[in-house]
Amino acid sequence: MENPILQLKNKISELTETQRKVADYIIKNPVDVAFLTVDQLAGLVGTSTTTIMRLTFSLGYTGYSEFQKGLQELLRNKADPNTRLAANLKDLNRSDLFIRCAENHVNNIQSTVQMISGETLQKTLDMIVSAKRIYCTGVRSGLPIAQCLAYGLNRLLGNCDLAHADLFEWAERVHTFDSSDLVIACSFPRYARKVSEFVELAKRNNAQVISFTDSYSSPLAKYSDIILPCNVSSVAFHNSIIAPMFLADYIISALAINYPEKTKQHLDKLDSILRETNYHLT
Structure with a gap:
């Protein structure tokens, strides 16, 4: 299967307004979504599970579970230290590194609790x-x-x-x-x-x-x-x-x-x- 995040980005102009809202959340929070149930994701985005299922169908997946497995596989493939560091440096403003690090820890704890x-x-x-x-x-x-x-x-x-x-x-x-x-x-x-x-x-x-x-x-x-x-x-x-x-x-x-x-x-x-x-x- 193709990179699920890339699929969303390429298809986002074809989606309904509600589906774009879901896609945008997934693109911005891939690590969180990789471990959320479809009900949890629907609650966070403020939409229905049906909307999320239709979105995954439109990407060629059999459902949310298969899409989520693709997302988890993508995250695993990024686990190489050099790959992860290079990806993180792209968006990093080093002047606020201390704050970014603290925010990351808080987000990790919150998503783990969920x-x-x-x-x-x-x-x-x-x-x-x-x-x-x-x-x-x-x-x-x-x-x-x-x-x-x-x-x-x-x-x-x-x-x-x-x-x-x-x-x-x-x-x-x-x-x-x-x-x-x-x-x-x-x-x-x-x-x-x-x-x-x-x-x-x-x-x-x-x-x-x-x-x-x-x-x-x-x-x-x-x-x-x-x-x-x-x-x-x-x-x-x-x-x-x-x-x-x-x-x-x-x-x-x-x-x-x-x-x-x-x-x-x-x-x-x-x-x-x-x-x-x-x-x-x-």
Whole structure:
């Protein structure tokens, strides 16, 4: 299929006024639209789902889902650092770089919030609380998220390990996994092979999997029980970790607040040990 954004731009003069409004929103917000449902997009633009479906039909797609897959593929192909940097520099006024960077982070968080339902978040919390053992894994841009989760979850629950996919001896451990184990994988374009292999083997051994990734077409999706899509666009060349880090911080906070009977006792014991060993300066 042809570049969906280019298709919209070439055809925009032939569209109805309402369809042009939708096309304009998609062209200006391709990353957001790549992860919005047709109902969400209709609500944001102020139109009907029928209008959006007719627009995608006119471009030669079988429907919104196929159009969205084409958009996600386009964004994946732009994941090469040099390509992303060159594209971002075209429209960048370096004098307002600080503001642009802040605005980008805010937009990433807002679009991530829109992509994840309250029901999905609750299932995520329940799955974490009920797991016997938790392994947080990631490399490169996914590693700081895995580290944050591993530190926070271990403080709360005492049953979480950081599994650096490039270093962790997961091949020797994964055969002991069962349905009581949980893997939280963090991977963004360009996706790391080791993380995908770890998740695949974990799933094959009946472990549950939660994935922090960028889309439902991520290589991790087919092995995941829950997908938490995060917008990781940046004003430069890299994956921004701000939105997934925000999500990780939410999960840690929500566990502490919503499951005090499960977390308070462990936090109190940990605090007692730190006091006894005079760990802190004050």
